[in-house]
Amino acid sequence: MTLACPTPHHENDVVLLGHGAGGRLTAELLDALVLPVLDGQHGAxxxxxxxxxxxxxxxxxxxxxxxxxxxxxxxxxxxxxxxxxxxxxxxxxxxxxxxxxxxxxxxxxxxxxxxxxxxxxxxxxxxxxxxxxxxxxxxxxxxxxxxxxxxxxxxxxHLALRPSAALARPGDAVLLSGPIGLHGTTVLSTREGLGFESDITSDSRPLHHLVDALAPLGEHVHSLRDPTRGGLAAALNEIARDSHVAVDIDESAVPVPRAVAAACDLLGLDPLVVANEGCLVAFVAPAAADDALVALRSLSEGREAVRIGEVPSSGAAGRVTLRTLVGARRVVEMPLGEQLPRIC
Amino acid sequence: MTLACPTPHHENDVVLLGHGAGGRLTAELLDALVLPVLDGQHGAxxxxxxxxxxxxxxxxxxxxxxxxxxxxxxxxxxxxxxxxxxxxxxxxxxxxxxxxxxxxxxxxxxxxxxxxxxxxxxxxxxxxxxxxxxxxxxxxxxxxxxxxxxxxxxxxxHLALRPSAALARPGDAVLLSGPIGLHGTTVLSTREGLGFESDITSDSRPLHHLVDALAPLGEHVHSLRDPTRGGLAAALNEIARDSHVAVDIDESAVPVPRAVAAACDLLGLDPLVVANEGCLVAFVAPAAADDALVALRSLSEGREAVRIGEVPSSGAAGRVTLRTLVGARRVVEMPLGEQLPRIC
CATH class of the missing domain: 3.30.1330.10 (PurM-like, N-terminal domain)
Structure with missing residues (x-):
């Protein structure tokens, strides 16, 4: 027993649900505790x-x-x-x-x-x-x-492919292989009995054949990421951060299924931060962008592939910006913590 | 709602703690459910x-x-x-x-x-x-x-080593690199506050240097196993089963620390089924047995290596027999289920 005052309670004294969400809290936990244990080069x-x-x-x-x-x-x-x-x-x-x-x-x-x-x-x-x-x-x-x-x-x-979150370059096209938000909203709706689960299904599926299809483009494929925890917002922020580039996205180009939008409206969620399990983001050199889209669309899992933005030749390194439907621009933040626990 | 009679309750309707114990129940669960999913050759x-x-x-x-x-x-x-x-x-x-x-x-x-x-x-x-x-x-x-x-x-x-649980042969010496029962009794005693934890410590340690030391013996090293869940009894039974041989063990040769024996006495446990995390069993061709013992003893983690038995030239395939201190012989069964949950 001690008579000393208890130390002040900090939020960080215990693990929070948000520490596992793939956002900023996860990054803090990884930086502080887990990464020092990992060996090797951990630039990206x-x-x-x-x-x-x-x-x-x-x-x-x-x-x-x-x-x-x-x-x-x-x-x-x-x-x-x-x-x-x-x-x-x-x-x-x-x-x-x-x-x-x-x-x-x-x-x-x-x-x-x-x-x-x-x-x-x-x-x-x-x-x-x-x-x-x-x-x-x-x-x-x-x-x-x-x-x-x-x-x-x-x-x-693949011998020809060397994608890395650190290799996005100014001029790159940002491609998305399919609609976003399906997995997270489906699991949440099923768990909570919200009723949307009759209209939506998870996009869970393997993506390696899409990568096979991109392989002929070789080193033109700079970065690949599947936007799981933290959604598209986290995936784009990670690539922007690790590649020291800005990323500009067109809201009108990002495919959000109607039922996902409705579920997100009801729940106060941003579809950009909802987890996906069946689409990928590709940063591709501009000369190869059209070929990459054709390659992705050649497979059923990439049939709805679209170009959603690009890496501008100037802009704040690490910043992701969304051009909204009404022409405004807003910063897409790295999600802080857990909006949707136990989604994967 | 249904008016049909409920189906009779079988023990096997739900997963039991013993299904994870590394013994016969685990084997049944694996055989019935998990192994059909695993690909490749699963002889051993x-x-x-x-x-x-x-x-x-x-x-x-x-x-x-x-x-x-x-x-x-x-x-x-x-x-x-x-x-x-x-x-x-x-x-x-x-x-x-x-x-x-x-x-x-x-x-x-x-x-x-x-x-x-x-x-x-x-x-x-x-x-x-x-x-x-x-x-x-x-x-x-x-x-x-x-x-x-x-x-x-x-x-x-190691290029020269190809150990497998299926390669034990009649005549093989059975070697044990150190005393048994320390890990399981230490964890149990700590969890339950039994007091033995002041006298014993887990043997948890890496064993790859012992295997390095055995490497020069090459194909004379037939089978290696670390007796974790299910203890020495499970490890020997698995090798006997997969190699279709009998195994004879001398109780007097198996090193059981005094505190382990005392804890097992109190708890009604057989030290042969208690989990270890820092010793290995080696089945070695008879001509190489002495060299193998020297090699194991050359390292601190194998200092107490001993020969505990052999593979007899005849005997029921798959049967492990213990020659007791008083000269009797008893069959060492594959442990059925969990005596010590959450030991590893």
Missing amino acids: LEDAALLPGHPDLVISTDSFVVSPLFFPGGDIGSLAVHGTINDLAMRGARPIALSVSLIIEEGLPLAELRRVVEALGKAAREAEVPVVTGDTKVVGRGAVDRIFVNTTGVGQR | LEDAALLPGHPDLVISTDSFVVSPLFFPGGDIGSLAVHGTINDLAMRGARPIALSVSLIIEEGLPLAELRRVVEALGKAAREAEVPVVTGDTKVVGRGAVDRIFVNTTGVGQR
């Missing part, structure tokens, strides 16, 4: 890391804690496959192997576990990536919420 | 899998859910590093990279998170394996118990 925070001694291979890890486990368009099993494949793809890599680790709550119905595992296996087979190893832990009731899934993937890089 | 269930197209590389994944987070001799961070390094080492591989994924409960004190992450980083540096990528998820209070850690590792195989 990429979705996947090079494997030391094997520059053609990349590795990426992700834990999935989505609630509910099943939602229109997907489930925690298929999401865990797609999410890690996509992180590899954003480094210009084809997935060659996945590991799967399950943490299961005692008492989970075996039928539910079977559904998750079967969906996971089906998604892996459809993406033609083998699940080569796994781990299963069971913890007591209340120690985990039903089931969490970690997937870690290894990918083989 | 190994600690790490070959990476397709890269036969010199192996991959292994493990989620750590130990409670408490800190215990004499280790913590969840260092354990997560050691555990995955050791799974790679048991395939004859040196670790070349780790990924780390954290699932954190909202409200966890940042000081505690810092302790875990720093311990993890220190363990990785000491083992000279870089942490190349990571992921952080935060979930609401009650959705996870404080913090769980997944580590996935990639290892480069």
Whole structure:
């Protein structure tokens, strides 16, 4: 026991939900605690890391804690496959192997576990990536919420592709492979019973074939990112920050499905910060932009690909600006914290 | 609503704690649900899998859910590093990279998170394996118990070593690199406040240098396994099963520290089924057994290496037998389920 005054309570004394949201709080936590542990060159925070001694291979890890486990368009099993494949793809890599680790709550119905595992296996087979190893832990009731899934993937890089969040350049076209906001609003609506889930489905899907399609453009493909946690706003801000460039986006060009817009209106959400699991942003040299759009549109998952903006030749490094429908300009901030917990 | 009779309640309707214990229930769950999803050749269930197209590389994944987070001799961070390094080492591989994924409960004190992450980083540096990528998820209070850690590792195989749980042969010497039972009894005693924790510490440590030391013996090293969940009993039963051989062990040769024996007596546990995190079992061709013991003992972590038994030239395939101190023989069963939940 001590008679000393308690130290003042700071918000930062404990982990907050927002620390896991992929926004500024996450970045602060990573900078302060986690990154000092990571080795190697960490100029740009990429979705996947090079494997030391094997520059053609990349590795990426992700834990999935989505609630509910099943939602229109997907489930925690298929999401865990797609999410890690996509992180590899954003480094210009084809997935060659996945590991799967399950943490299961005692008492989970075996039928539910079977559904998750079967969906996971089906998604892996459809993406033609083998699940080569796994781990299963069971913890007591209340120690985990039903089931969490970690997937870690290894990918083989396309020889010609070297995309990095640090390689966007003035003049680049900013391309988006499909509409935004579907995954986050679908999961939220399903969890909270808001009713939108009859109109929208998650966009969860693998994106590596889109990257295959871009491969012939080689080094013209400067940056790739899938706008998951923190949405398009976070993805664009990360590339602007890591490449030291400005990014200008046209609001009228960003495809937001009507039901997503309605859900976001009701919930007071900005579709730009809602998580996606089935689209990518590409920063491409201007000479290759049209070819890149054609390549993306050649596949069903990129059929709605559009050009949403560009990297201006001048402008504040690190700043993302949106030209609104009425012609005004507003800064698109890096989202601070969690608007939508347990979306992935 | 339905008026039909409820289906009869089977024990197997829900996931049980024992399904994650590394014993027979785990094997049943894996066989029925998880293995059909895994691809490739699954004759023997190994600690790490070959990476397709890269036969010199192996991959292994493990989620750590130990409670408490800190215990004499280790913590969840260092354990997560050691555990995955050791799974790679048991395939004859040196670790070349780790990924780390954290699932954190909202409200966890940042000081505690810092302790875990720093311990993890220190363990990785000491083992000279870089942490190349990571992921952080935060979930609401009650959705996870404080913090769980997944580590996935990639290892480069020693050219000469090709150990497999399926390669034990009649005549093999069975070697054990150190005393058993320390990790499981330490964690349990700390969690339950049994008082033994002042006398024992976890053996958590990396084992890859022991494997380096065995490398010159090349193909004489038939099988390697670290007896974690399910203890020595599970490790020996797995090798006996996958190699279709019998295994004979001398009780008098198995080193059980006095405090471990006392704790097991009190708790009604068999030291053979208690988890270890810092010793390995090696099945070695008889001509190389003495050299292997010398090699293991040349390192501090193998100083107490001993020969504990052999593979008899005849005997029931898959059966592990213990010659007791009084000269009797008893079958060492594959443990059924969980005696010690959340030990790793």
